[in-house]
Every structure is written in C-alpha cells, then in structure tokens.
Amino acid sequence: MTDRVKNLLLIVLSITALALGGSAIAGAASGGGGSNGSNSNSSARPTAPAGLPPQRPDETLLTGDTAAKVREAALAKVSGGTIDRVETDADGHAAYEAHMTRSDGSRVTVYVNKAFEVVGVQSGP
Secondary structure, three states, X not given: OOHHHHHHHHHHHHHHHHXXXXXXXXXXXXXXXXXXXXXXXXXXXXXXXXXXOOOOOOOOEOOHHHHHHHHXXXXXXXXXXXXXXXXXXXXXXXXXXXXXXXXXXXXXXEEEOOOOOEEEEEEOO
C-alpha cells in the first residue's frame, strides 16, 4: 500500500472511531439504552410490566418513607402479592395507590390514605 492510501485509511478509521465514541457518550448522557433500576428523572415514565398500564402523567411515583409505608400497607392487605408500582392517586379514591400482582397472577390496585390505611381494593390494573 502506498503512504497516501494508508493515510487516507487512517483518517477514515479515526473519524469513524470518533463518531462512534461521541454517539456512545451522547446516549449515556441522555439516559438512552441503560437498564438502571433507579430513575431519578421525574419526567421519564417507567416501562410498565406486562399487563399493567403505563404510569399516568398526572400521578407521581412514590419514594422514600412514603413509598415504604404504602408498600407495607398494601402487602399487609394482599398477602403473597408483589408490588408493581406505588404512586399518588389522581382519581380521588385515596392519596396513594399500589398496583400489585396477586400470587395467582391477577392484578389489583390497593388504595391507601394519608394515614397509610387501606381504604379500598379494586381488581384489575
């Protein structure tokens, strides 16, 4: 190979490497492609488990002590169930709601008031 062809090949490979690296950095900065379980970006909506509707934009995911207390109340009411999501309730049933899957695979929503008492249970997602 001539020096001119080698230099041209080196330039093309360098540009390609820079483009791929820049793309990877941009994707990481925007949160794309990651599978991080914690989501601190409140505008992003998590992907719902199969059979569960996505989170509504007028409801907010719960965190911290509030989330822990709502989870505890819901799990005490639906023995053997698993929590899919805990969030505020925009429909006015209660202050909070826990979307759950019962041990038989059926979906249920547990409504919890501000005193962390279960005030209702509704079948379905």
